[in-house]
Amino acid sequence: MKIVCRVRQRQLAKYATLQSPFPPRLERHTETCGECHAFYQDIGRIQQELPQALKTVSPAEEFDNALWARFHQQPLVPVGAWRSGYPVYIAVATSLGLIAVGYHQYTTPRYNDIVVYPMPATKSASLPQESPLKPATQSEIQVATTGFKQRYTYRPIHKKRTVPKALPAKKYVVAQTPKPKHTITWTQVGYYYAAQGAYQEAATAYHFAYQQQRDPRLAFVAGQAAEVAGDPIQALELFTQTLTSKPNQDTTPKSEKDKHDESYSPHRSLRNCSPFEPSDKPSTTVS
Amino acid sequence: MTQEQTQESDEVLVAAARSGDRRAFTLLMQRYRPLAFAYASATLHHKEEAEDAVQEAFLKAFQALPKIRANATWGKWLLQILRNHCTDILRRRKSKPMLPLLESLPDTAESPEWEALSKERKERLRSAISGLAEKYQTPLLMHYASGLTYKEIALVLELPESTVTGRIAGGLRIVREKFKREGLL
Numbered sequence: 001m002k003i004v005c006r007v008r009q010r011q012l013a014k015y016a017t018l019q020s021p022f023p024p025r026l027e028r029h030t031e032t033c034g035e036c037h038a039f040y041q042d043i044g045r046i047q048q049e050l051p052q053a054l055k056t057v058s059p060a061e062e063f064d065n066a067l068w069a070r071f072h073q074q075p076l077v078p079v080g081a082w083r084s085g086y087p088v089y090i091a092v093a094t095s096l097g098l099i100a101v102g103y104h105q106y107t108t109p110r111y112n113d114i115v116v117y118p119m120p121a122t123k124s125a126s127l128p129q130e131s132p133l134k135p136a137t138q139s140e141i142q143v144a145t146t147g148f149k150q151r152y153t154y155r156p157i158h159k160k161r162t163v164p165k166a167l168p169a170k171k172y173v174v175a176q177t178p179k180p181k182h183t184i185t186w187t188q189v190g191y192y193y194a195a196q197g198a199y200q201e202a203a204t205a206y207h208f209a210y211q212q213q214r215d216p217r218l219a220f221v222a223g224q225a226a227e228v229a230g231d232p233i234q235a236l237e238l239f240t241q242t243l244t245s246k247p248n249q250d251t252t253p254k255s256e257k258d259k260h261d262e263s264y265s266p267h268r269s270l271r272n273c274s275p276f277e278p279s280d281k282p283s284t285t286v287s
Numbered sequence: 288m289t290q291e292q293t294q295e296s297d298e299v300l301v302a303a304a305r306s307g308d309r310r311a312f313t314l315l316m317q318r319y320r321p322l323a324f325a326y327a328s329a330t331l332h333h334k335e336e337a338e339d340a341v342q343e344a345f346l347k348a349f350q351a352l353p354k355i356r357a358n359a360t361w362g363k364w365l366l367q368i369l370r371n372h373c374t375d376i377l378r379r380r381k382s383k384p385m386l387p388l389l390e391s392l393p394d395t396a397e398s399p400e401w402e403a404l405s406k407e408r409k410e411r412l413r414s415a416i417s418g419l420a421e422k423y424q425t426p427l428l429m430h431y432a433s434g435l436t437y438k439e440i441a442l443v444l445e446l447p448e449s450t451v452t453g454r455i456a457g458g459l460r461i462v463r464e465k466f467k468r469e470g471l472l
Contacts, residue, residue: 163447
């Protein structure tokens with residue numbers, strides 16, 4: 001089929017449908033082209049046959065009566081009645097949305113509540129063989145939060161998601177034991193002098209220690225040192241203080257310094273290093 | 288359409304129907320019933336279902352009379368309700384296929400022309416129309432089965448009149464090609 005004929009047949013179908021007179025050019029083509037002329041005749045024949053083949057479709061005679069019966073049966077609810085319940089739907093949807101947002105906010109830890117895990121203390125610390133990208137497991141988190149015995153731990157990639165709900169959201173601070181203060185006490189001074197053989201100075205130092213701590217044992221040691229040093233008057237005076245003095249009844253808790261001083265007990269130190277042997281029950285006799 | 292129906296415009300009739308005039312609504316119903324039924328039957332291919340759909344559309348349109356703002360658009364609104372209702376029926380029907388209208392048409396008194404048309408040719412023509420795409424089939428059925436004009440079809444389908452003409456012409460060309468392949472022309 002020629003392209004011209006294809007175009008003309010489209011026009012012919014439209015004009016046949018409209019049953020209007022053809023334009024001159026289309027009419028001339030239809031007269032000269034046998035194929036288009038046959039097409040026009042075929043279309044006209046189909047148009048004539050179609051109404052008879054399809055018949056006339058019309059509603060039943062009782063259609064109007066049935067329609068009016070339905071009008072009377074059904075309540076006249078306006079079509080827009082659904083709009084009256086529309087705000088209720090909006091309110092319910094908004095409430096559900098707010099509940100969802102609130103639940104999300106409640107389950108997501110805040111930034112300040114995120115547990116900060118310690119990182120390797122030294123660069124030379126060896127990391128485990130597992131991939132560091134692996135999220136922290138429950139046991140690893142427990143290790144990290146109890147004691148800090150390991151020098152390394154995983155840093156959780158998804159902090160907000162991997163922190164379990166059961167864990168208390170609190171910050172962990174490394175508890176450092178205080179370093180001992182290396183201050184020399186009078187007890188140590190006395191021990192030093194006694195070890196050096198300077199018993200007079202040792203007696204004086206122990207006396208100062210006794211004056212600070214009011215411990216009768218220190219007075220007894222000081223008296224012994226004075227006795228060895230050849231000063232019986234001072235020794236007698238110190239032994240007298242041993243018998244008359246009362247131990248310190250201070251109810252205040254002992255400081256770290258006092259505890260440290262107790263570790264340098266003169267009984268123990270003098271028992272090992274001192275030339276004299278202090279007994280548990282100091283003798284009151286002075287030679 | 289009768290002369291009585293064409294005298295008053297839709298706007299006047301809708302206004303009268305809103306004030307409770309049953310005669311006005313009856314006139315509106317008579318004016319739009321052929322269009323609505325032609326569309327419903329051409330789309331649903333089932334007479335009883337088409338009647339139900341048209342009744343449902345009229346019922347909704349009647350109930351919506353107090354709510355309508357522009358009286359002149361009531362007809363378009365009614366046809367839109369009908370189109371939506373027919374679409375819903377077709378969607379529900381996917382799992383329950385129905386017989387096509389072309390085979391369930393009620394047999395009326397046959398005319399001499401109908402008798403002249405051979406039985407085989409009649410069946411071929413029906414099958415050719417049934418095989419058309421919906422965009423060709425609906426205007427063809429509305430025009431040749433229900434007798435609607437191109438203007439009325441354009442109103443119902445909400446299409447330009449030229450588009451309706453083109454679709455009917457296209458449907459005829461497809462039917463003619465099929466007939467020619469089968470040697471019926």
